[in-house]
Amino acid sequence: MKLEILGTGCTKCKRMYDNVTEAVKKSGIQAEVIKIEALEDIVSRGVMMTPSLFLDGEEVIAGRVPTVNEIIEIIKESA
Template identity: 60%
Template sequence: MTKIEVLGTGCAKCKRLFANVEQAVKDLGLPAKVVKVEDLDAIVESGVMMTPALFINGEIVAEGRVPDVNEIKSLLTE
């Protein structure tokens, strides 16, 4: 199962990224665990400098921007 983490403090961009991830997972029918990480200490500990950030299976794939649904689908199917 794919583990997807959306790191952000709850701002509008963070919420949009989480929604885009959920839509991409739904469209692909992918078995995935999607987690929202809002704890500032956990975000800093992960090495993220700008939010929102997107991790797939522990690897950072986007930081400081909101990839659209199609880009997220592409990242998930690589």
Template identity: 45%
Template structure:
């Protein structure tokens, strides 16, 4: 599973990364979590507001920090 956090490195983007990491750890699954900070790469997903979370190429949320439960729903 590949999870991408889209954002320019703002506080909300960093918090989103932490939430995703924690959810993956709690779920006990293997996932590659990466940050995508290049604005052109972010826009390639059609995302105009960050932070955003992409799971296996599918944008799950944009413009707000997800909850741990939200992330678990997407990955389980």
């Protein structure tokens, strides 16, 4: 499983990254967590609002910071 957080490094983006890493730890699922901050990479993915969370190449959340529990549910649904 690959989770990507796309955002330019703002406070919300950092909080999403922290929430995603905590959710992965709590869920016990093996996942690669990647933070993408380069604007050209974000734009090339078609992201209109940050922070954005991608799961295995598909955008699952955009423009807000999900809770740890919400991320765990998303992870479990796709596992």
